[in-house]
Amino acid sequence: MSDHNYLSTHEPSPFDSGIRAQSQTENWTGWNGYLSPRIADTLASEYFAIRSSCSVMDLTPMEKYRITGPDATAFLNRLVTRDLTKLRVGRVAYVVWCNDEGKVIDDGTVFHLAENDYRLCAQHHQLDWLLLSSIGFDVSIQKETHDIAALSVQGPTSFSALSAAGIKGLETLKPFGILNTNVNGFELTVSRTGFTGDLGYELWAERARADDLWNTLFTLKDTGLFDIRLIGLDALEMVRIEAGFIMPGWDFNTAESTIRADHDRSPFELGLDWIVNFDKPYFTGKSALLAEKARPATRRLLKLTLEGNKPPVGSFIFHGKKGKQTGAVMAQTWSPILKRCLALADVDFIDGHPPNDLWAEIYYQKELKWHVKWARCEIVEGQFWSHPRRRATPPMPF
Amino acid sequence: MTESTRAIVIGGGHNGLICATLLAKAGHAVTLLEGRSSIANAPDLEFAPGFFSPGLAHIHTELHPKLRQALNLTSKSTGTKTKTIALDGQGAHIHFYGDKVEGTSVSDVDQAAYASFRKEFLSYAKALTPLLLNRPPRLKNMDRGDQFTLAKLGWSLRFGLGASSMREFLRVGGINIYDVLNELFDNKLVKAAISVDAVMGHHMAPRTPTTVLTYLTRLFAETHSEPSVATKVDSLHRELEASAIAAGVDIKTDAWVEKVIIENDRANGVQLASGQTMLADIVASSADAKNTFLKLAGAANLDAMFVHRISKTRTNGSVARLHLALKDIPSFTNLTTEDLKGRLLIAPDMRYIERAFNPTKYGEHAEQPVLEITIPSLHDATMAPDGQHVMSVNICYAPYHLKQGWDNARDKFTQICIDTLSAYAPNLPSQIIQKELLTPQDIETRFNISGGHWHHGELAIDQSFMMRPIHGTAQYNTPIENLFLCGAAAHPGGGITGLPGWNAARRIIAMTKDKSS
Ligand SMILES: Cc1cc2nc3c(=O)[nH]c(=O)nc-3n(C[C@H](O)[C@H](O)[C@H](O)COP(=O)(O)OP(=O)(O)OC[C@H]3O[C@@H](n4cnc5c(N)ncnc54)[C@H](O)[C@@H]3O)c2cc1C
Numbered sequence: 023m024s025d026h027n028y029l030s031t032h033e034p035s036p037f038d039s040g041i042r043a044q045s046q047t048e049n050w051t052g053w054n055g056y057l058s059p060r061i062a063d064t065l066a067s068e069y070f071a072i073r074s075s076c077s078v079m080d081l082t083p084m085e086k087y088r089i090t091g092p093d094a095t096a097f098l099n100r101l102v103t104r105d106l107t108k109l110r111v112g113r114v115a116y117v118v119w120c121n122d123e124g125k126v127i128d129d130g131t132v133f134h135l136a137e138n139d140y141r142l143c144a145q146h147h148q149l150d151w152l153l154l155s156s157i158g159f160d161v162s163i164q165k166e167t168h169d170i171a172a173l174s175v176q177g178p179t180s181f182s183a184l185s186a187a188g189i190k191g192l193e194t195l196k197p198f199g200i201l202n203t204n205v206n207g208f209e210l211t212v213s214r215t216g217f218t219g220d221l222g223y224e225l226w227a228e229r230a231r232a233d234d235l236w237n238t239l240f241t242l243k244d245t246g247l248f249d250i251r252l253i254g255l256d257a258l259e260m261v262r263i264e265a266g267f268i269m270p271g272w273d274f275n276t277a278e279s280t281i282r283a284d285h286d287r288s289p290f291e292l293g294l295d296w297i298v299n300f301d302k303p304y305f306t307g308k309s310a311l312l313a314e315k316a317r318p319a320t321r322r323l324l325k326l327t328l329e330g331n332k333p334p335v336g337s338f339i340f341h342g343k344k345g346k347q348t349g350a351v352m353a354q355t356w357s358p359i360l361k362r363c364l365a366l367a368d369v370d371f372i373d374g375h376p377p378n379d380l381w382a383e384i385y386y387q388k389e390l391k392w393h394v395k396w397a398r399c400e401i402v403e404g405q406f407w408s409h410p411r412r413r414a415t416p417p418m419p420f
Numbered sequence: 421m422t423e424s425t426r427a428i429v430i431g432g433g434h435n436g437l438i439c440a441t442l443l444a445k446a447g448h449a450v451t452l453l454e455g456r457s458s459i460a461n462a463p464d465l466e467f468a469p470g471f472f473s474p475g476l477a478h479i480h481t482e483l484h485p486k487l488r489q490a491l492n493l494t495s496k497s498t499g500t501k502t503k504t505i506a507l508d509g510q511g512a513h514i515h516f517y518g519d520k521v522e523g524t525s526v527s528d529v530d531q532a533a534y535a536s537f538r539k540e541f542l543s544y545a546k547a548l549t550p551l552l553l554n555r556p557p558r559l560k561n562m563d564r565g566d567q568f569t570l571a572k573l574g575w576s577l578r579f580g581l582g583a584s585s586m587r588e589f590l591r592v593g594g595i596n597i598y599d600v601l602n603e604l605f606d607n608k609l610v611k612a613a614i615s616v617d618a619v620m621g622h623h624m625a626p627r628t629p630t631t632v633l634t635y636l637t638r639l640f641a642e643t644h645s646e647p648s649v650a651t652k653v654d655s656l657h658r659e660l661e662a663s664a665i666a667a668g669v670d671i672k673t674d675a676w677v678e679k680v681i682i683e684n685d686r687a688n689g690v691q692l693a694s695g696q697t698m699l700a701d702i703v704a705s706s707a708d709a710k711n712t713f714l715k716l717a718g719a720a721n722l723d724a725m726f727v728h729r730i731s732k733t734r735t736n737g738s739v740a741r742l743h744l745a746l747k748d749i750p751s752f753t754n755l756t757t758e759d760l761k762g763r764l765l766i767a768p769d770m771r772y773i774e775r776a777f778n779p780t781k782y783g784e785h786a787e788q789p790v791l792e793i794t795i796p797s798l799h800d801a802t803m804a805p806d807g808q809h810v811m812s813v814n815i816c817y818a819p820y821h822l823k824q825g826w827d828n829a830r831d832k833f834t835q836i837c838i839d840t841l842s843a844y845a846p847n848l849p850s851q852i853i854q855k856e857l858l859t860p861q862d863i864e865t866r867f868n869i870s871g872g873h874w875h876h877g878e879l880a881i882d883q884s885f886m887m888r889p890i891h892g893t894a895q896y897n898t899p900i901e902n903l904f905l906c907g908a909a910a911h912p913g914g915g916i917t918g919l920p921g922w923n924a925a926r927r928i929i930a931m932t933k934d935k936s937s
Contacts, residue, residue, distance in 0.1 A: 100720050122723035122892075154728045158719025304685055306724040309899060 026168035032057040036171040036232035044252045056083035059254035071251035076179045081172035085144040091161035094138045105302040114198045124310030125277035125286035171232035176222030181417040183248040193416035219265025221411045260355045266405040273352040292323045318374030326399040328363040334382040341377040424449045430677045431706035432459045435921030437660040439906040442925035444667040455676035460658040468854035470805040471745040474650040474796045478812040480916035482645035501646045503762045506613035511754035545639040547576045555895045556886040556911045598626035608769035621874030625777035626770045630881045651800035680716045687903035706907030708876035709889035729890045734878040735871035737860035740818035744811040745854040752845040761798045766791040783823035790816040820860040875914030896924040
């Protein structure tokens with residue numbers, strides 16, 4: 023266990039000195055008990071680092087749990103909606119888990135590190151739910167959030183940059199693959215995963231090796247060959263919406279923090295049907311989800327594009343222009359790469375189907391004067407934006 | 421349905437037997453699996469050569485007449501009716517029989533109060549009939565059966581009791597027996613004897629809230645029968661075993677069930693400890709809820725919070741049992757041999773009971789325990805060699821988790837009980853040939869009851885009715901299709917009532933009918 027100080031409001035990250043050295047704005051926010059940059063430099067430069075060169079983000083605050091023991095696979099398979107018996111060693115899977123009522127508690131990624139040895143990354147603190155779920159299973163669950171220093175390196179040049187930094191073997195690493203390697207004399211785990219919808223990697227090292235990891239990347243930057251740029255959470259918010267990834271706790275209320283009836287959401291309601299597998303052994307929420315599946319859909323978190331260039335901040339969604347209110351925008355952004363306004367919106371369905379004419383009422387200011395406009399919304403299936411290089415192995419060099 | 425449904429009932433206690441019999445009568449092909457080596461007279465009941473203990477319930481009432489009818493039980497009764505005698509240290513014992521209480525220390529006022537107390541409280545207990553004789557109604561998503569039960573309950577409370585009785589019932593229903601009895605009686609021994617019925621088998625003492633309710637659920641049995649001492653020849657289990665066999669139930673003993681086989685989220689059989697598997701369309705378990713869900717079904721087949729809630733049910737028993745093999749009839753000061761056929765209580769006053777309870781909160785046993793004594797060999801000579809006798813004693817309070825460990829306290833606690841008895845029966849120690857103390861831990865191992873709990877789980881208000889054993893499985897069906905609960909862990913709990921087994925059988929029959937139609 024690390025000597026993480028649980029009493030302090032915001033702990034500095036293991037990369038603190040590196041991050042501070044690059045932070046131009048001192049624009050910090052709290053994330054899982056750590057002080058994290060919202061913006062290190064400017065939002066635009068960070069966004070374009072992700073989409074056109076190579077971005078680096080501190081991932082340490084993400085919740086991480088180590089799950090080991092003879093029942094590790096059975097335990098995780100009962101926890102999540104996806105069939106994990108098919109997840110081979112060295113592979114990663116995106117998962118969600120539900121409460122008994124089939125409502126989503128959180129999402130994350132499962133890393134199959136070795137036989138009976140997994141890491142579960144989560145958005146929110148999960149130790150209590152994991153321990154509660156472990157009754158009857160021979161597993162050990164360790165929180166290792168503070169013990170692992172992690173960086174997310176994302177963008178079209180990330181493969182070339184990391185290779186140039188001395189990491190070998192990336193050319194054969196497939197999406198959702200794990201590579202254990204040694205660079206500059208320390209152990210490093212690399213996974214081809216990320217939250218941007220683009221080519222990218224996540225780098226995992228022991229906390230004591232945080233400086234080594236940081237220096238490996240930023241001495242390369244110093245050579246001037248690669249634009250390697252520290253990014254904050256605001257840029258990430260833009261690209262994750264473009265990629266269509268959801269944020270539990272922001273896009274919907276997580277089940278175990280919901281008090282009011284009906285304020286939580288099931289995987290179906292979040293459009294995650296593709297990771298709910300009924301042909302596997304029992305998992306928490308299965309009965310409830312089977313029952314839900316048999317009923318017509320009552321609502322969905324929809325991906326919407328909107329006409330115009332005003333992002334629908336906090337907008338309601340209406341059925342018909344000035345019609346009946348039928349939903350609300352949960353996340354939105356102007357997408358520079360698509361030149362479109364994008365939104366994730368929680369929308370009520372009619373007889374199992376989305377209303378056919380959706381409009382957003384958007385309030386915006388011009389020189390501090392408020393205006394309102396109506397924007398027609400189109401429903402988008404799949405990701406708003408993706409790129410073939412995300413899947414190409416080996417990835418394109420730059 | 422053309423082919424008969426194959427049903428497996430786990431456990432041959434009275435509830436398992438009743439459930440199996442009723443399922444067989446409804447046309448199911450029923451196999452009952454009991455882990456112990458016999459239904460009625462297991463060899464381990466012979467605790468000393470020629471001396472037999474009565475099994476767990478050493479005193480109980482008859483089954484409800486409607487249930488006896490459903491089972492076609494013919495014989496009038498099991499056991500011999502018996503009275504309760506509250507022992508007094510000076511020999512001024514108090515005798516309870518029906519609505520009469522007698523004793524030199526009992527005033528006329530208390531006698532009259534007792535008669536009206538019995539009348540009033542029996543009417544409250546009777547008003548609960550619709551609740552006890554049916555599956556507990558769900559409050560959400562009620563079906564017609566649920567609504568009917570609630571309507572009947574409402575009717576019987578409002579019109580069965582009448583306005584003023586109902587008001588009084590609602591007043592006392594949630595409070596403790598200590599306050600109620602202090603309002604009604606002067607005599608300490610009378611109050612203590614009544615309150616024993618409210619607390620024995622529960623992790624409760626007279627001042628615990630809701631002890632009026634536990635008293636009423638126990639008193640319910642006396643709305644239709646009087647208690648009798650359990651014996652070997654007159655065993656209810658034996659009678660039920662015969663009726664199960666007559667109904668066509670295939671009873672297998674030495675058959676510990678290790679696992680309920682679950683495929684595609686449905687129960688479809690069991691696996692025995694021997695490795696043998698048996699398939700069935702329905703599995704009804706009279707094992708307690710922790711055993712049924714956590715061991716037999718397995719956490720992997722259930723939702724996480726459900727498993728958590730089951731694992732958190734309070735199941736630690738607090739009653740121990742002492743069996744004594746005696747050279748001859750014990751002699752108690754101021755009691756005749758006829759009196760010894762009764763149920764003797766050692767609980768001098770309500771504070772004594774409360775004080776006996778207090779240490780259990782801290783993992784300690786009572787230093788001055790509450791004792792309930794029967795001498796079954798006075799009713800059934802086959803329970804002991806000629807002229808010799810068996811004494812069976814329920815002891816409150818003996819916590820499941822004892823701080824110092826039961827192995828280190830067994831002898832001391834046995835001696836405490838014998839010392840307590842000999843204050844009333846001075847020559848008892850010299851009569852003892854053999855003794856057997858069953859702590860809650862021993863009961864857990866011997867009878868496979870989690871915590872060795874009298875009710876297979878505390879019968880507190882949060883673990884009762886539509887929350888028994890927990891909500892989500894309070895109507896005998898479980899989250900696992902075709903798996904049912906039919907023992908004391910289900911509504912309305914333990915004691916020899918047969919109601920869980922009966923209600924469960926009706927639920928199973930109704931649900932299988934729904935499915936096949
Ligand atoms: C110390 C003590 C004293 C008591 N005294 C009295 C009393 O005087 N009067 C009274 O009315 N009540 C008394 N009770 C309560 C009463 O005994 C129980 O409430 C009652 O026996 C419950 O009946 P049941 O049929 O539900 O379960 P049980 O009688 O417990 O029967 C369950 C049966 O299932 C079997 N079984 C369990 N698991 C398995 C398995 N996996 N495979 C196969 N078989 C299995 C067990 O061997 C057992 O035979 C007492 C309880 C205790 C603990």
